Each structure stands twice: as structure tokens, then as C-alpha cells.
Amino acid sequence: MAFKTADNPGHTNSWYAASAKDKRIRPALEGETEADICIIGAGFTGVSAALELCERGYSVVVLEAARIGFGASGRNGGQIVNGYSRDLATIAGRYGRDKAVKLGAMSLEGGEIIRSRVAKYGIDCDLVAGGFFAAFTEKQIREMEAHKADWEKHGHAGLEMVPKAEVGKYVKTDRYAGGMIDRLGGHIHPLNLVLGEAAAAESLGCRIFEGSRVTGLDMGDKPVVRTAKGSVKASYVLVCGNAYLAPLLPEIHGHMMPVSSQVMTTEPLAPELIESLLPANYCVEDANYILDYYRRTADNRLLYGGGIGYGGHDPKDLTGVIRPNMLKTFPQLKDVKIDYAWSGNFALTLTRIPHMGRLSDKVYFSHGDSGHGVTTTHLLGKILGEAVAGHAERFDIWASLPNLPFPGGRTFRVPLTVLGAWWYGLRDRLGI
Structure with a gap:
């Protein structure tokens, strides 16, 4: 089946x-x-909140600067990965056992929301x-075993360790020492x-405006959100712009950094070939700090992602970054054509934990899902909806977590983060 992006303007060429x-x-x-509520941003967070509120x-x-799903929500690897970008044991160590238990109780909900909707x-x-x-080393396997044990304390019964001899049930490659299925x-x-989800919200009365970049936000008892050609007066405003929010609200943007990840898809592969690569049709994510992720698509392509660009900077040759890693995993694809290659930014926080809060009594925000956005945005969008509907208990748990700005400000946050990523990448390569 031939696809074109020319008939879907305003999106990246994906x-x-x-x-x-x-x-x-x-x-x-x-x-x-x-409106009762004005939402800035029509990605997963904003649309999830909109649907929750319309159902109520x-x-x-909803005001979207470009198109619905323009940012990370419409460009990511498409993997439903449960939990957060930091494990529950780390959360307990930082914020206390009580907070870990409360966040653990929510940690599977994002995936449940997706399946339910x-x-x-x-x-x-x-x-x-x-x-x-997928684990490359025995160290990574031990970390997965510890992660599994901690998850099970919070009620996750869907995890199972996979020895090296059984990796081929899920992915046919010699790269991995073992792994874990979810x-x-x-x-x-x-x-x-x-x-x-946007169409579902519209069926319940939601109004979504594309090409409507927000140019100003007047806070007060009845906030007003302004665009180039209009305005929305609302009882509450939800700010859900994530990595594509700048420069609207610097008080939020200083607490996150846009980070790009690169994705490509092959041409459609013969059914027997794609099935030989990923027999169970599970998505795959490896355990390295700068990780690879990949999966089958419905039309038998291999979708392969990886790489990282702090500050949202992209390499000149997207395919040149990703394709060598794909061939390390599947050398039999050396002659396969790449049909699409693109990138997209996600919002990274210093703590790698999402950042929620209030800019005023009437203006709430959520951002910084730090690479685990598919599920977390659905959860936090729902929690934003709960909060403005008068049930802010879960919102207040998230809002109580400290979230500091990146050291060095906008000038030095990228080089300092790159230095840290280099160190963790070196540890991956050395297996320590």
C-alpha cells in the first residue's frame, strides 16, 4: 500500500x-x-484530559499550535511501557515509601486507560x-530481576524473566543475554x-482548534488564553504543551529540556521475514541508557528507533544514526529499503519524573514524562481532569514531588546532560 504525507500537511514526514x-x-x-476548561496542547496529555472532562x-x-498529535504523541515508538522513567525503588529512596506506594498504585493505569478507550x-x-x-549483560539481567520483584510488590503480575535460550521466542537475534516480558x-x-481519542472527545462536545498557537495567558479568577486571531475565557486552564511549549511559559520551560529521538521504518517486509524477526509480535526495548526500541507494524514494516539529541537537536542524517544499530540486531536486513525516517522531541526533567503543578488556582500544568510518555500522559491527563473536577488528591501527590530546574540554565543544561549521558553510555559499553 502506497502512503503519502503530502495529503496530511503540518505533520513531520513520518x-x-x-x-x-x-x-x-x-x-x-x-x-x-x-468554555469551562481551555487546554493548551492536543497531544496525549491534553487530549486525555479533554476526554476525561467531556465524559464528566x-x-x-483545546488549542493546538500545529496539528493533533504533532509532537511526541504522534512520532514516538508506539510502545505501551508501564511505569515511569525511574523505577519504584528509586522513587521510594528519593521521596519516601509512602509516595512510592501511591505512585505504584497508579503505575499500570496508563496502559489500562489506553486499552479501555x-x-x-x-x-x-x-x-x-x-x-x-532485552538485556545485553548479566548485570542488566540482575537489574531486571530486582525491578520485577519490586513491581510485584505493587501488584504487577504480568512480568516473566526470559533466559537466553528462550529469547528467540520474542526476537531472533544473538545480541541479548536474556530479558523480561511484560x-x-x-x-x-x-x-x-x-x-x-480526539474524535471521541469531539463526539462529546469538545472543540479542538488546530493552527492556533497560544500567544498569551492572562491569569486571574477567569483566565483568558489568547491566540493570534482569538481568545478563550475559561474557568480553568490546563497547560499540556510539553517539549513544544516554549517560549510561552518560561517558569515551566526552565524545568524541562527538549530531547529528540530518531525513528525510521523499513519498506513492507515479506510476512515470513518480519515474523521470523519478531515471532510473538511483541515490541522490544533494550536495557541500555541510550536504548534502541523496535516493533512490527500492521503492514509488516520494522519500525526501529533510538539515538538521542539533548536540547532537541537532530543529527543531519537520521537514517545514518539508526540503521547501523538495526543491522547490529538484524544483519539480514542489509539490503532492505528505508521508507521513512523522522525525529521528535520529548520533555526531560532533571529528576526524570513528570512535573505537575499549579501556576495559579485556575491554571494547572503537566509535562516532563521523560521518555515514558505513552502511558504516563494518559494517566496524568486523566488526573488533570480529576483535579479541575474537584478531586485533586492524586494531582496533589504528583505536585508535591520536588522538581528543580536544570543546572546551568539554558546555556549549560545541554553540555552537562550530555556529559552525564556519556558516562552512563560508557558504563553500558563496559558492562559495569
């Missing part, structure tokens, strides 16, 4: 944009309007169950998921 089910362009905001009967306006609204997003975490993980077409 396989997701080319194969999107819904390519409608929503109008830009013009004139003044009012609120009137909602796909079923409830009939969202066609290629949902497939099952994820595999039966509650899985993968999706992320752009079709967020588009389907």
Missing part, C-alpha cells in the same frame, strides 16, 4: 502521518469564545499486547490513537 486514519484539518480559532460533562476547548470508542490504532525488555505492555499506532 510513516505515522502518512498512514493516519483521520487526516481532517480542524479550523483555527477565530474570535472570542468561552464539562465544556472543553480503544475498546469503548472503537479506536483503530493497531493495538497489540506484549512487550519484551504481558501488560504492548504497542499501538500512536498518531491514530490520539486522533481517535
Whole structure:
């Protein structure tokens, strides 16, 4: 099947944009309007919050600078990875056992929200169950065993260790020493998921305006959100711009750094070839600090991602960065054509824990899912909806977690983070 991105303008040149089910362009905001809640950003966080609030009967306006799912929500690897970017043992060590127990109780909910909404609204997003975490070393295997034991204390019963002899059930490569499967993980077409959720919210009365970059936010008892051609007066405002928010609110942006990750897809492969590479159709993520992630697509492509660009900077040759790693994993693909290669930014916090809070009594925000956004954004979007509906208990748990700005400010945050990443990458290469 031939795909084009020219008929889906405003998105990056990705396989997701080319194969999107819904390519409608929503109008830009013009004139003044009012709503109970105005949401800035139509990615997973904003759309998840919008759907939660519409289900509760609120009137909602969503303002998107570009297109629904334009940012990381429509460009990521499409993997349903449970939990957070830091494990629950680390969270307990930093913030106390009580906080870890409370966050642990929520840690599987993001995936549950996705599966529930796909079923409830009939969202066609290629949902497939099952994820595999691949280990290169015995050290990484021991870390996975500890991670599994800690997860099970919080009620996660879907994990199973995989010895080296059984890795081939999930991925046919000689690179790995073993791994762990998560039966509650899985993968999706992320752009079709967020588009389907947006359509579900619209069916409940939500109004979504694309091409409507926010130019100003007047805080007060009745906040006003301004764009170039219009404004929204609302009882509450939810700021959900994540890595693409700058420069609107520097008080938020200083607490996160945009980080790019690169993704590519092969041409469609023969069914017997793609099935030989990934027999169980699980998505795969390795255990290195700068990791590779990959999976099958519904039309038998291999989607392969990796690499990292602190500050949101991309390499000149995206395919040149990713393809060598793909061939280390699957050398039999050396003659396969690459059809699409793209990048996208996610928001990284200094703690690698999402950052939620209030800018005023009426303005709430959430950002910084730090590479675990597919599930976490769905959870935190729902929690934002709960909070403005008068049930802020879970929001307040997240808002109580300290989140400091990056050291060195905008000038030095990138080189300092690169230095840290170099050190952890060296540890991966040395197996220490």
C-alpha cells in the first residue's frame, strides 16, 4: 500500500502521518469564545484530559499550535511501557515509601486507560499486547530481576524473566543475554490513537482548534488564553504543551529540556521475514541508557528507533544514526529499503519524573514524562481532569514531588546532560 504525507500537511514526514486514519484539518480559532476548561496542547496529555472532562460533562476547548498529535504523541515508538522513567525503588529512596506506594498504585493505569478507550470508542490504532525488555549483560539481567520483584510488590503480575535460550521466542537475534516480558505492555499506532481519542472527545462536545498557537495567558479568577486571531475565557486552564511549549511559559520551560529521538521504518517486509524477526509480535526495548526500541507494524514494516539529541537537536542524517544499530540486531536486513525516517522531541526533567503543578488556582500544568510518555500522559491527563473536577488528591501527590530546574540554565543544561549521558553510555559499553 502506497502512503503519502503530502495529503496530511503540518505533520513531520513520518510513516505515522502518512498512514493516519483521520487526516481532517480542524479550523483555527477565530474570535472570542468561552468554555469551562481551555487546554493548551492536543497531544496525549491534553487530549486525555479533554476526554476525561467531556465524559464528566464539562465544556472543553483545546488549542493546538500545529496539528493533533504533532509532537511526541504522534512520532514516538508506539510502545505501551508501564511505569515511569525511574523505577519504584528509586522513587521510594528519593521521596519516601509512602509516595512510592501511591505512585505504584497508579503505575499500570496508563496502559489500562489506553486499552479501555480503544475498546469503548472503537479506536483503530493497531493495538497489540506484549512487550519484551532485552538485556545485553548479566548485570542488566540482575537489574531486571530486582525491578520485577519490586513491581510485584505493587501488584504487577504480568512480568516473566526470559533466559537466553528462550529469547528467540520474542526476537531472533544473538545480541541479548536474556530479558523480561511484560504481558501488560504492548504497542499501538500512536498518531491514530490520539486522533481517535480526539474524535471521541469531539463526539462529546469538545472543540479542538488546530493552527492556533497560544500567544498569551492572562491569569486571574477567569483566565483568558489568547491566540493570534482569538481568545478563550475559561474557568480553568490546563497547560499540556510539553517539549513544544516554549517560549510561552518560561517558569515551566526552565524545568524541562527538549530531547529528540530518531525513528525510521523499513519498506513492507515479506510476512515470513518480519515474523521470523519478531515471532510473538511483541515490541522490544533494550536495557541500555541510550536504548534502541523496535516493533512490527500492521503492514509488516520494522519500525526501529533510538539515538538521542539533548536540547532537541537532530543529527543531519537520521537514517545514518539508526540503521547501523538495526543491522547490529538484524544483519539480514542489509539490503532492505528505508521508507521513512523522522525525529521528535520529548520533555526531560532533571529528576526524570513528570512535573505537575499549579501556576495559579485556575491554571494547572503537566509535562516532563521523560521518555515514558505513552502511558504516563494518559494517566496524568486523566488526573488533570480529576483535579479541575474537584478531586485533586492524586494531582496533589504528583505536585508535591520536588522538581528543580536544570543546572546551568539554558546555556549549560545541554553540555552537562550530555556529559552525564556519556558516562552512563560508557558504563553500558563496559558492562559495569
